[in-house]
Amino acid sequence: MSPALEATHAQVERILQNKNLRLSEVQRRLLTYLVEKSLAGEADDLKEYAIGVDAFGKPPSYDPRQESVVRMHVARLRQKLAEYYRTEGNADPILLDLPKGGFKMVFEPRPALASSPEPEAAPAPVQSPRLWFRKRTLLAAGLVLALSAAVIWVSRLRVVRPLDAGLAWPPELHQIWEPLLTPARPLVVCIATPSFGTATGAFRLGQFLGPRKPDLLVTHGNQLSMPEIAMDNVVFLGPATGIRQVQALPVDQQIVLEPAGIHNLNPKPGEPAFLTDQAPRDLMSLGESHALISHTPGLYGKGDVLYLSGNQVSSVMAAVQAVTDPALARTLVAKLRQPDGTLPRYYQIVLRVKSMDDMPVEISYMFHRELPAAPEPSK
Numbered sequence: 001m002s003p004a005l006e007a008t009h010a011q012v013e014r015i016l017q018n019k020n021l022r023l024s025e026v027q028r029r030l031l032t033y034l035v036e037k038s039l040a041g042e043a044d045d046l047k048e049y050a051i052g053v054d055a056f057g058k059p060p061s062y063d064p065r066q067e068s069v070v071r072m073h074v075a076r077l078r079q080k081l082a083e084y085y086r087t088e089g090n091a092d093p094i095l096l097d098l099p100k101g102g103f104k105m106v107f108e109p110r111p112a113l114a115s116s117p118e119p120e121a122a123p124a125p126v127q128s129p130r131l132w133f134r135k136r137t138l139l140a141a142g143l144v145l146a147l148s149a150a151v152i153w154v155s156r157l158r159v160v161r162p163l164d165a166g167l168a169w170p171p172e173l174h175q176i177w178e179p180l181l182t183p184a185r186p187l188v189v190c191i192a193t194p195s196f197g198t199a200t201g202a203f204r205l206g207q208f209l210g211p212r213k214p215d216l217l218v219t220h221g222n223q224l225s226m227p228e229i230a231m232d233n234v235v236f237l238g239p240a241t242g243i244r245q246v247q248a249l250p251v252d253q254q255i256v257l258e259p260a261g262i263h264n265l266n267p268k269p270g271e272p273a274f275l276t277d278q279a280p281r282d283l284m285s286l287g288e289s290h291a292l293i294s295h296t297p298g299l300y301g302k303g304d305v306l307y308l309s310g311n312q313v314s315s316v317m318a319a320v321q322a323v324t325d326p327a328l329a330r331t332l333v334a335k336l337r338q339p340d341g342t343l344p345r346y347y348q349i350v351l352r353v354k355s356m357d358d359m360p361v362e363i364s365y366m367f368h369r370e371l372p373a374a375p376e377p378s379k
Contacts, residue, residue, distance in 0.1 A: 005039070007093065007094055008039070008094060008107050011092060011093070011094040011096060011107075012031070012032075012035050012096065014089065014092060015031065015081070015084055015089065015096060016028055016031065016032070018084050018088055018089070019088075021080060021084075024357045026056070026073060026357070027073065027076065027077055027080060027357060029055055029056075030051070030055055030056075030073055030074070030077055031077060033051065033054065033055040034046075034051075034055075034077075034098065034103055034104075034105050035096075035105050037103070037104075038104050038105035038106075038107075039105075043102070043103055043104035043105065044102070044104055046102075046103040046104070048064040048070045048071065048103075049062065049064055051070050051074075051103065052064060052067075052069065052070045056069065056070065056073075069285075072286060072356055072361050073356065074098065074103065075361055076356045076357060076359060076361055077098060078098050078100070079359060079361075080359075081096055081097065081098060087203075091110075092110065093109060093110055094107055094108070094109055094110065095107070095108045095109070095110055169326075170326045170329070170330070172326065172329040172330045172332070172333040173323075173324070173326060173329045175333055175342075175343050176323055176329055176332070176333065176343075177209075177212075177323070179233075179295075179304045179345075180233045180235065180304050180306055181209075181212055181213060181233075182233065182303075182304075185231065185232055185233045185303055186215060186217065186231070186232045186233070187209070187213050187215075187216050187217075187232065187233045187234075187235070188216075188217050188218070188219060188224065188228070188232045188233070188234050188235070189202050189205050189206070189209075189216065189217070189218045189219075189234075189235045189237065190218075190219055190220070190224050190234055190235065190236050190237065191218065191219070191220050191237050191238065192236050192237060192238035192239055192309070198237040198238045198316055200317055200320075201237050201238075201308065201316055201317055201319075201320040202218055202237055204317075204320050204321075204324060205235065205237075205320060205324070206218065208324045226299065229298060229299050229303075229305075230298070230299040230300060230302065230303070231303075232298075232303065233298065233303050233304045233305070233306075234298065234303075234304075234305045234306070235305075235306045235307075235308065236305065236306070236307045236308065236309070237308050237309075237316060237320070238308075238309060238310075238316050239257055239309050239310070239311060252371060252372055253265070253294065253296075253348065253371075254266055254348060254369040254371065255292060255294075255348045255350060255369060257292050257309050257310070257311065259311060260274075260276055260277060260311075261274055261275045261276040261277045261289075261290060261311070262274070262275040262290045262292055262350055264350075264367075268367070271367055275290045275350065275352075275366075277289040277290060277311050277312060277315070280355075280356070286354045286355065286356055286361070287312070287314065287354070287355045287356070288352065288353065288354055288355075289310060289311060289312040289314055289315040289353045289355065290310065290311075290315060290350060290351065290352060290353060290366075291308070291309070291310040291315040291316070291318045291319040291322070291350070291351040291353055291363075292307065292309045292310065292319070292348065292349070292350055292351075293306070293307065293308060293309075293319050293322060293323065293332075293348065293349040293351070294306070294307040294309070294347075294348045294349075294371075295307075295345075295346050295347050295348075295371075296346050296371060297346060297373075306323075308320050308323065310353070312353075312355070312358070313358040313359075314353050314355030314358050314359055314360045315351075315353045315355075315360075317359065317360055318351055318353040318355075318360040318363045319351065321360065321363060322349075322351060322363060328363060331365055332349060332365065335349075335365055335368060336349070336368060344370040344371070345371075345373055346370070346371035346372070346373065347368055347369060347370050347371055348368060348369045348371060349365065349367075349368040350365075350366040350367055350368065351363055351364065351365060351366060352364045352365075352366050
């Protein structure tokens, strides 16, 4: 075996041992199958039917036109590879890719980074006692600490890239996030329930918001005090049931997340009163859940709170994707936009989420509600 081929096999094994693929036998089988076919030069003419029969054990009567399981798993594999190289594999020497439009794996050495002069070390910023205390509080929770480190890492990237590299958002993303990026109020990402979904969502938000909000903080729901909620804008990730600080917020919700799904309190004609989450029947089928995005006023009607919630890992991640992906944000804004072109100040949005291996593979808008403006605080 040539050194290049040995290196490729070693890279495939590293990916197979990654925690995300290690927990999914179907994805491991698919990756191994496509790698073998690609290295053997047999992937150019590979058909969906052959993958279904050979890799997934489908019967000869399998009809790809009637069952999209191969397409769904291939799309999911692309997501897992991209996620791997963004995180654990960000320094691996060989890049594996599965370009859209086919089933052939591409193996490429990682391009060498051009050397550049080291930037002068900037003086450490002076931290306020409040910021220092909050950062020290994060040290108590291992998960939150890791997420905070990711946010800090993203912010540090600003030293070696142009200031506006992350600021050229499409107008739809700007419309969604503008109320929460008020310079006068800090922004906190609050993890309601630590889990893989909220951790991944917080990391994605850190990458997304870091260039615009370098003082972004991440914390756990039970560690966020009422005074901090009053002074900050807050993004809550995950179901907020049981967090007393959230329950104290005066929110006149029209759509409520419940353990079994989403309750539509005042359904309009044609809308269901309850949307039930459904787990997948087996490894080869899709699950269906629902995400709820709620933009509400903060404490005393001041500031803004954005809830990205759902009962399943996939629904929380779908809510995060919906407000960070330009194409999904474009759909949401088109549905929310009022005749004058603006968005309602406060609103709730329900999304349908089809998932595989706890990851969203299809996210679609269902309906939304405008919420009343925050009441004026009493004198």
